[in-house]
Amino acid sequence: MTFGVEQAEKWIITFNDKIQENKEYLTELDQAIGDGDHGLNMARGFQETVNKITSVNYDDLGSLFKDVGMTLIAKVGGASGPLYGTAFMKASLALKDKKKADVKELVEALAASLDGLKTRGKAQVGDKTMIDVWEPVIEFLTNSETIQPKELSVLSKEKMEYTKELEAKKGRAAYLGKRSIGHIDPGAASSYLLFVSLAEVFTGGELSS
Amino acid sequence: MTFGVEQAEKWIITFNDKIQENKEYLTELDQAIGDGDHGLNMARGFQETVNKITSVNYDDLGSLFKDVGMTLIAKVGGASGPLYGTAFMKASLALKDKKKADVKELVEALAASLDGLKTRGKAQVGDKTMIDVWEPVIEFLTNSETIQPKELSVLSKEKMEYTKELEAKKGRAAYLGKRSIGHIDPGAASSYLLFVSLAEVFTGGELSS
Amino acid sequence: MKKLMNDPNQVVKDMLAGMVAAHFNQIKRLPDTTVIVRKDAPIQGKVGLVSGGGSGHEPAHAGYVGKGMLDGAVCGEVFTSPTPDQIFEAIKAVDSGKGVLLIIKNYTGDIMNFEMAAEMAEAEGIKVAKVVVNDDVAVEDSTYTTGRRGIAGTVFVHKIAGALAEQGATLEEVEAVANKVVKNVRSMGMALTPCIVPAAGKPGFELGENEIEIGIGIHGEPGIEKTQIQPADEIVQILLGKILDDLKLENNDKVAVMINGLGATPLMELYIMNKKISEILKEKNIHVHETFVGEFMTSLEMAGCSISLLKLDDQLIELLDAQADTIVFKK
Amino acid sequence: MKKLMNDPNQVVKDMLAGMVAAHFNQIKRLPDTTVIVRKDAPIQGKVGLVSGGGSGHEPAHAGYVGKGMLDGAVCGEVFTSPTPDQIFEAIKAVDSGKGVLLIIKNYTGDIMNFEMAAEMAEAEGIKVAKVVVNDDVAVEDSTYTTGRRGIAGTVFVHKIAGALAEQGATLEEVEAVANKVVKNVRSMGMALTPCIVPAAGKPGFELGENEIEIGIGIHGEPGIEKTQIQPADEIVQILLGKILDDLKLENNDKVAVMINGLGATPLMELYIMNKKISEILKEKNIHVHETFVGEFMTSLEMAGCSISLLKLDDQLIELLDAQADTIVFKK
Ligand SMILES: Nc1ncnc2c1ncn2[C@@H]1O[C@H](COP(=O)(O)OP(=O)(O)O)[C@@H](O)[C@H]1O
Ligand SMILES: Nc1ncnc2c1ncn2[C@@H]1O[C@H](COP(=O)(O)OP(=O)(O)O)[C@@H](O)[C@H]1O
């Protein structure tokens, strides 16, 4: 199995489905330690993204991810908009003109996304943000030869759940100080869904290197 | 038994006690068909009135009732302030310089009060206001030789309760139209207490004519 | 009942103290009264304007004290008309010899208390005129009843009569223009939630999770009709419909619009109301000269709003546009 | 949830339509955006000022668009920072060649979105400066965290930077005075009730019948601490105490005070708060140059308030007093 435009679209569409399903859940997580709009923001932005990419025939991953990034930047807003938007813009640069990607290329693109996230948001692992899912997941993928859907799902879930233990240092939840402990970070939860969706693309077949 | 300064003071003090006891009840009546302040207005105004009259030694009924009227006008506000205030001002004019009053004189003074009320408020019997208690009560007293406490209480209670059947034409309750039916008029209820208090002054002895 | 206050029986006193402390440059309080007057009162050569009523309607009425509007505002207890002695103090403080116009909202209590104060003032040789505002079309107007209530449209009377007074007009002229405004202004309100008089401690009526009151007054009293919550556009249609039925505007008429929040309504919602209001008026080819959106005549923390329409002619336009510099209303 | 609206997902669009319909003489909306700019934008020879943020804080920020304050306001979804493309449109629309100052409240989302917009603008050759407002002393300021939030004190930045820009100052000068305001302004808020984001349909947190939140933000997020309801005087002591601890005022210092209602708080209660505030400041011999009481930066229909103190010097006084003519703020 290869990662081409079809797989990338499936990834985004699957992710959007999960976001729509979990819109209220994500909003509730954000109500607990933020301002209660994460589900709304993500649902609005990714629906627009899916509308966009399903109306265009893409030749390569770069232009697909560019449209994803641009749509997210313009439609999500809040903190998650620039972050997810930047992630896909960085991936699009890494995959410029590429019709398909092998594991190494895909993982490098995701690593570029992570870099973008960290530059944009200035958060570190442990700050109780989506970085707490992204960084260990990218590290795991970088060290794997193939993408193992099962392990990817398990790890991202574990990392998402671990944010419950943390005290927020970045984002809106930081204002709560110690009161942020005991709640899953909403952006970590949506990032978990992103990686689960990616895992589903690879279910039943592993990407050859 | 005669009606002198002592009896007049007892009347006002008894009335104030009943108003304070029934403050919430009167306010609830006013919440149902008015703006929910009648108990507060009456309690504030009559407490001030009692404070005033117990701090002065009066020689005659005229000056006592003048202070009552003036204090009510200045301290009650709303519709009931000018009305009760006017009532006592009119009584004070009728009893000017009088150390004591016989039945005829007292009833004439109350009839002057009623006149004042009607001129000030322009309400008629049947408009669902305090007039629906005052007018029949004054008529009854005018036609009696003596003041019969029991009958006075029974009649004013009956008339107060009858306001329940009426649709308000004057005062704030009028805005409710037919929705005002089924509720006792708050000013009729306070007027009932006024006449019950007067009856109590006479309990155990009737005023000689 | 959760309120920012110290003692429910002291809210008016504490409010007045805080108000004067905030706006000491513009207003002063007459000693030992609940009367707020312009700092420079009385203004020589100018008719004085006094309004007032129960408290709980802030910024009405003290917020409109200042150049081009009121000279004095008399603040009663919460939702309770102020007493004649207080009103009389206000009249005396703002009279420069040219006379004083009392702007009264049509409630039995206000009418009687202001009338008694006017009698006191006249007994001292002060010229007094009275105008009674009755803009609320929710209530039927009939000579057998109390007639319509005065609500947010009153602010237009303050503005326009105040502007004419500022030009040095006579008491008769100021009274006449005030009456002209009264004849041409109509309002109607609705509530999403009741409000709580601090000293009463509980709401004046109850509304279910999905209920609203149509035809609400500004004193926490129930409205004319309880209905289910409806989209803003439908609510506009009900309120504006009643106003337009009564005001009988014609093609090309000019109006001022006021969308007044009752206390707890976000500006956002008032603007959403205005979307439909402006559409309807445009459809009917009625020209909106100016739209006022905000809190002008509130009912404590009640959620809801009222709409007011003032039909304008050239004189009213000039006076509405004239300069005003009060605590909350500036032009 | 009872609100005057049509569709919870359309509240911002409907609001903007109603706002432009109401104030068409003063503002215009850039086509197909959620950007409100001065009707006469761009103003030649003047630095442009752009602010914005999530909606639900009305009158912030569009209410401050006008002479002497903002040139443009970018309105995001409710409580959600607007997106860079919208901010970029605002920048382009208000730039007259003298550059544009972005006034940003310190939230991760706002910072990132405005930064991206600034990058876009700079790529097109527009000079852009940014100032980040972080007046909320409820939140600890630390370089390891996000730092303090920007709340109602932001309005002072709009006013003062706007006044200097109106005088024709350079971008650097306007930026410098904006930063001076930021350095000298502190705020803190509290809530009696939560608020409901229309599209979420339920409150962001719960408060018991006798509970309040101290140190609330303006996005319906929980505060720093939940306590029992207390008298207004005590609440003033908590909020003002924290502000004074941080601002370190001295004998004879001059300040401007803002008592900001969060949406559902009657003006009466804000004035009751000011009674104690003015007493405390007087006791400390701090001179209040001006007190602003009302709704400046709200949180939908939240009940509660914030207090802001701005320490003044001669320059800030002159600019605070300077003329302003916006939808809600006039001087
Ligand atoms: N500085 C940051 N770096 C990385 N992620 C962040 C940062 N700030 C916030 N986030 C993520 O964004 C999420 C909140 O997104 P969202 O609710 O949509 O935006 P907002 O906080 O502006 O309302 C948080 O749960 C967190 O995961
Ligand atoms: N025009 C009137 N004539 C006689 N009594 C009246 C009139 N209007 C009102 N009232 C009486 O006043 C009572 C209401 O008093 P209160 O609640 O104190 O004043 P307000 O109506 O101003 O709030 C009514 O219940 C009624 O009995």
Ligand SMILES: [Mg+2]
């Ligand atoms: Mg959020």
Ligand SMILES: [Mg+2]
């Ligand atoms: Mg009443």
Ligand SMILES: [Mg+2]
């Ligand atoms: Mg009353």
Ligand SMILES: [Mg+2]
């Ligand atoms: Mg947000």
